[in-house]
Amino acid sequence: MKRFRYGAYLLLLTFVLIITGCSNDGESKKANAADSKETTGLSADEISNEAFKDLFPLQYNSYMKNEKMEDTKYSGSVKRSKYDPDKEPLLPVLFNGYGFATEYNEDRGHTYALEDIKNVKRITDKSVGSCYTCKSTAVPKMLEEMGDDYWGANFNSEIWTKGEAMGHSPIGCSDCHDPETMDLRITRPSFTKGLESQGIDVSNPTKNDMRSYVCGQCHVEYHFAANNSEVTFPWAEGFKPEEMYEYYNTIAKENGFEKDWVSNISGAPMLKAQHPEYETHASGTHGKANVSCADCHMPFERVDGKRKITSHWWTSPLKTMDTSCGQCHGDRDLDKLKERVLDIQETNFSALHEAQNISTTAHYYVNKMITSGVSQDKITQAQEFVRKGQWFWDIVAAENSVGFHNPQGSMDSLRESTVQSNNAIRLATEELVKKGVDMNELDQEIEKVKKAVQAETDNFKKKEHAVNSYFPAQQPAAPAVKK
Ligand code: HEC
Ligand code: HEC
Ligand code: HEC
Ligand code: HEC
Structure with a gap:
C-alpha cells in the first residue's frame, strides 16, 4: 500500500506539471477548492x-x-x-414483454x-x-x-x-x-x-x-x-x-x-x-x-x-x-491471481445460469396457473415469488464483473434467487396438480420452448418463440424502457 x-x-x-494553460485566476467556485489555482482557460x-x-x-x-x-x-x-x-441465451424469455427481450x-x-x-x-x-x-x-x-x-x-x-x-x-x-x-x-x-x-x-x-x-x-x-x-x-x-x-x-x-x-x-x-x-x-x-x-x-x-x-x-x-x-x-504471482479471478467468475457464471434456468421455468409454471384457472390469490403470490427470484439473479447478471466485485455477495444473491423461483414452482405445482394438469407434459413444453428460443438465429425474433399456443402471451403491448 x-x-x-x-x-x-x-x-x-x-x-x-501538466496544467500549464493560461491563468485566468478566476474566483474559486467551491468553498473547499484551493484559493488560487491555475486554470485551463x-x-x-x-x-x-x-x-x-x-x-x-x-x-x-x-x-x-x-x-x-x-x-x-x-x-x-x-x-x-x-x-x-x-x-x-434465455434472456428473450426472461425479459419477454420488455425492450430487453428485443x-x-x-x-x-x-x-x-x-x-x-x-x-x-x-x-x-x-x-x-x-x-x-x-x-x-x-x-x-x-x-x-x-x-x-x-x-x-x-x-x-x-x-x-x-x-x-x-x-x-x-x-x-x-x-x-x-x-x-x-x-x-x-x-x-x-x-x-x-x-x-x-x-x-x-x-x-x-x-x-x-x-x-x-x-x-x-x-x-x-x-x-x-x-x-x-x-x-x-x-x-x-x-x-x-x-x-x-x-x-x-x-x-x-x-x-x-x-x-x-x-x-x-x-x-x-x-x-x-x-x-x-x-x-x-x-x-x-x-x-x-x-x-x-x-x-x-x-x-x-x-x-x-x-x-x-x-x-x-x-x-x-x-x-x-x-x-x-x-x-x-x-x-499475478498469473495465479488471474486464475483466482477466473475461478470466481466461473463459479458465479454457472450459478447464474442455474438461477436463470429455474427462473424461466417459474415464469412458465405461473403462465400455466393463469390458463388453468387457478385462483387469483395464488397466482398473485406466485407472481411475487417470480418477481423476487428474477430480481436476485438480474442484479448479478446486469453487473458487469461476473462476480468479481463481490464474489460472496453475488453468490448469496443467486442462491436467494433460486430459493424464490423454487417457491413459485412449488406453489404452482400444488395448485396445478389440484387442477389435474399433466405435469410431465408441462415440463416437456417448457423444454421445447426453451430450445425454440435458443434455436432461433435471428436475435430479434427470439422473443417470439417464448410464447405459443400452449403458453399464450399475458400482455400485448410493451411499455417504455430504461436504457
Ligand atoms: C469517468 C471519469 C473521467 C473522465 C470521463 C475523464 N477523467 Fe480525467 N481523471 C479521472 C480520474 C478519476 C483521475 C484521477 C484523479 C485523482 O486521482 O485525483 C483523472 C485524472 C486526470 C488528469 C490529471 C493527470 C493524471 O494523469 O492523473 C487529467 C489532466 C485528466 N484526467 C484529463 C482528462 C481528459 C483530457 C479527459 C477527456 C478526454 C478526461 N480526463 C476524462 C476521471 C475521468
Ligand atoms: C489499491 C489496492 C488494491 C488493488 C489495486 C487491488 N487490490 Fe485486491 N485486495 C486489496 C485489499 C486491501 C484486499 C483485502 C485484503 C484482506 O482483507 O486480506 C484485497 C483482496 C483481494 C482478493 C481477496 C483475497 C483472496 O486472495 O481471496 C483478491 C482475489 C484480490 N484482491 C484480487 C485483486 C485483483 C485481481 C486486482 C486487480 C484487478 C486487485 N485485487 C487490485 C487491495 C487491492
Ligand atoms: C456518464 C456516465 C458514465 C460514467 C461517469 C462512467 N461510465 Fe463507464 N460506462 C458507461 C456506459 C454507458 C458504458 C457502456 C458504453 C457502451 O457499451 O456503449 C460504460 C462502460 C464502461 C466499461 C466497460 C468497457 C468495456 O471495455 O467493456 C468500464 C470498464 C467502465 N465503464 C468503467 C468506468 C469507470 C471505472 C468509471 C469511473 C472512473 C466510469 N466507467 C464512469 C457510463 C459511464
Ligand atoms: C479490485 C479491482 C477492481 C475494482 C476496485 C473495481 N473493479 Fe471493476 N472489474 C474488475 C475486474 C477484475 C473485472 C472483470 C473483468 C473481466 O472479466 O475481464 C471488472 C469488471 C468491470 C466492468 C466490466 C468490464 C467489461 O470488460 O465489460 C465494469 C463496467 C466495471 N468493472 C466497473 C467498475 C466500477 C464502476 C467500479 C467502482 C465502483 C469498479 N469496477 C471497481 C476489477 C475491479
Missing part, C-alpha cells in the same frame, strides 16, 4: 472532448484507447449480444456510448430523456436549462436533437472534471440524491472517494420516478440486493413506482436491474477496504517511455494486471 500512496503523490505532481461549459485534446494530449490519447475492441474470457469490449449461446448487448468502451444508445432497438419514439443521462456530456447543461422537464422529454425528437446541436460527446472529460480547474466533480444529481438518501454527506468528499464517485454517477442500479421519469437510485435502505428490493417494495411503491414492466409469460410485475457496479463493489472486499474504481480501472500508464499518467482506458483490468492489481498485490 505504501507504493500506492507514493504513486498517488507522483500523480499529483504530474497533474501540476477552457469555458466552464465546455462539453466537447476535443476541446481538451491539445491541453491534455496524454490523457486524451489514453481516452481514445476506449475505441479498442478486445474480449476477455467473460467480459471485454467487443459489441456482442447477451443472447449468444455462451452468454445468457436487443441487449454487452457493454463496451465509453467512446461508443452515444453510437450504441442511438442504435439500440430498445430506444423507440416513446423513450424519454432519462435514457440519455449516462451517455452524453451535454446532460449537465441540459439539466441546467430544462430543469426537471429534462427527464421525461422525448428522447428522439427533443433530447437527441438538442444534444447534437450542443455538440455533445460520448462520456467525456467534462462528465468527471471541472473544465476550468480539472478537479474531479459530480455532474449527475441523481448520484448526490442517492447518497443523501443514505444520510451520506457528499459536500466534502475525500480525493479517494471521488475516484469512485465519478463512476458511481452511471455504474449503478436506478429506476425512473413515476411522476417525472427522473433517474432515481434505490439506495435509501442500503446497497445490497435485498436492501434495494426492500426499497422497491416500500418507498418506491409509496411514490407510485411499482414495476418496470409486466412479464408476457407470467404476468408478474417485474423489476429490471441495471449495471450496479458501484453498489456491488461497495459491499465487496475491495470496496470495504476503500479500494476505488480508479485504482483498478485507471491504473498508472507510462507514456513517452517515462512519464506516468492516470490511464483513461476504462476496460477490463485483466488486460493490465501488473499496473492495476500489481500496485497492491505485487507480492503475489
Whole structure:
C-alpha cells in the first residue's frame, strides 16, 4: 500500500506539471477548492472532448484507447449480444414483454456510448430523456436549462436533437472534471440524491472517494420516478440486493413506482436491474477496504517511455494486471491471481445460469396457473415469488464483473434467487396438480420452448418463440424502457 500512496503523490505532481494553460485566476467556485489555482482557460461549459485534446494530449490519447475492441474470457469490449449461446441465451424469455427481450448487448468502451444508445432497438419514439443521462456530456447543461422537464422529454425528437446541436460527446472529460480547474466533480444529481438518501454527506468528499464517485454517477442500479421519469437510485435502505428490493417494495411503491414492466409469460410485475457496479463493489472486499474504481480501472500508464499518467482506458483490468492489481498485490504471482479471478467468475457464471434456468421455468409454471384457472390469490403470490427470484439473479447478471466485485455477495444473491423461483414452482405445482394438469407434459413444453428460443438465429425474433399456443402471451403491448 505504501507504493500506492507514493504513486498517488507522483500523480499529483504530474497533474501540476501538466496544467500549464493560461491563468485566468478566476474566483474559486467551491468553498473547499484551493484559493488560487491555475486554470485551463477552457469555458466552464465546455462539453466537447476535443476541446481538451491539445491541453491534455496524454490523457486524451489514453481516452481514445476506449475505441479498442478486445474480449476477455467473460467480459471485454467487443459489441456482442447477451443472447449468444455462451452468454445468457434465455434472456428473450426472461425479459419477454420488455425492450430487453428485443436487443441487449454487452457493454463496451465509453467512446461508443452515444453510437450504441442511438442504435439500440430498445430506444423507440416513446423513450424519454432519462435514457440519455449516462451517455452524453451535454446532460449537465441540459439539466441546467430544462430543469426537471429534462427527464421525461422525448428522447428522439427533443433530447437527441438538442444534444447534437450542443455538440455533445460520448462520456467525456467534462462528465468527471471541472473544465476550468480539472478537479474531479459530480455532474449527475441523481448520484448526490442517492447518497443523501443514505444520510451520506457528499459536500466534502475525500480525493479517494471521488475516484469512485465519478463512476458511481452511471455504474449503478436506478429506476425512473413515476411522476417525472427522473433517474432515481434505490439506495435509501442500503446497497445490497435485498436492501434495494426492500426499497422497491416500500418507498418506491409509496411514490407510485411499482414495476418496470409486466412479464408476457407470467404476468408478474417485474423489476429490471441495471449495471450496479458501484453498489456491488461497495459491499465487496475491495470496496470495504476503500479500494476505488480508479485504482483498478485507471491504473498508472507510462507514456513517452517515462512519464506516468492516470490511464483513461476504462476496460477490463485483466488486460493490465501488473499496473492495476500489481500496485497492491505485487507480492503475489499475478498469473495465479488471474486464475483466482477466473475461478470466481466461473463459479458465479454457472450459478447464474442455474438461477436463470429455474427462473424461466417459474415464469412458465405461473403462465400455466393463469390458463388453468387457478385462483387469483395464488397466482398473485406466485407472481411475487417470480418477481423476487428474477430480481436476485438480474442484479448479478446486469453487473458487469461476473462476480468479481463481490464474489460472496453475488453468490448469496443467486442462491436467494433460486430459493424464490423454487417457491413459485412449488406453489404452482400444488395448485396445478389440484387442477389435474399433466405435469410431465408441462415440463416437456417448457423444454421445447426453451430450445425454440435458443434455436432461433435471428436475435430479434427470439422473443417470439417464448410464447405459443400452449403458453399464450399475458400482455400485448410493451411499455417504455430504461436504457
Ligand atoms: C479490485 C479491482 C477492481 C475494482 C476496485 C473495481 N473493479 Fe471493476 N472489474 C474488475 C475486474 C477484475 C473485472 C472483470 C473483468 C473481466 O472479466 O475481464 C471488472 C469488471 C468491470 C466492468 C466490466 C468490464 C467489461 O470488460 O465489460 C465494469 C463496467 C466495471 N468493472 C466497473 C467498475 C466500477 C464502476 C467500479 C467502482 C465502483 C469498479 N469496477 C471497481 C476489477 C475491479
Ligand atoms: C469517468 C471519469 C473521467 C473522465 C470521463 C475523464 N477523467 Fe480525467 N481523471 C479521472 C480520474 C478519476 C483521475 C484521477 C484523479 C485523482 O486521482 O485525483 C483523472 C485524472 C486526470 C488528469 C490529471 C493527470 C493524471 O494523469 O492523473 C487529467 C489532466 C485528466 N484526467 C484529463 C482528462 C481528459 C483530457 C479527459 C477527456 C478526454 C478526461 N480526463 C476524462 C476521471 C475521468
Ligand atoms: C456518464 C456516465 C458514465 C460514467 C461517469 C462512467 N461510465 Fe463507464 N460506462 C458507461 C456506459 C454507458 C458504458 C457502456 C458504453 C457502451 O457499451 O456503449 C460504460 C462502460 C464502461 C466499461 C466497460 C468497457 C468495456 O471495455 O467493456 C468500464 C470498464 C467502465 N465503464 C468503467 C468506468 C469507470 C471505472 C468509471 C469511473 C472512473 C466510469 N466507467 C464512469 C457510463 C459511464
Ligand atoms: C489499491 C489496492 C488494491 C488493488 C489495486 C487491488 N487490490 Fe485486491 N485486495 C486489496 C485489499 C486491501 C484486499 C483485502 C485484503 C484482506 O482483507 O486480506 C484485497 C483482496 C483481494 C482478493 C481477496 C483475497 C483472496 O486472495 O481471496 C483478491 C482475489 C484480490 N484482491 C484480487 C485483486 C485483483 C485481481 C486486482 C486487480 C484487478 C486487485 N485485487 C487490485 C487491495 C487491492
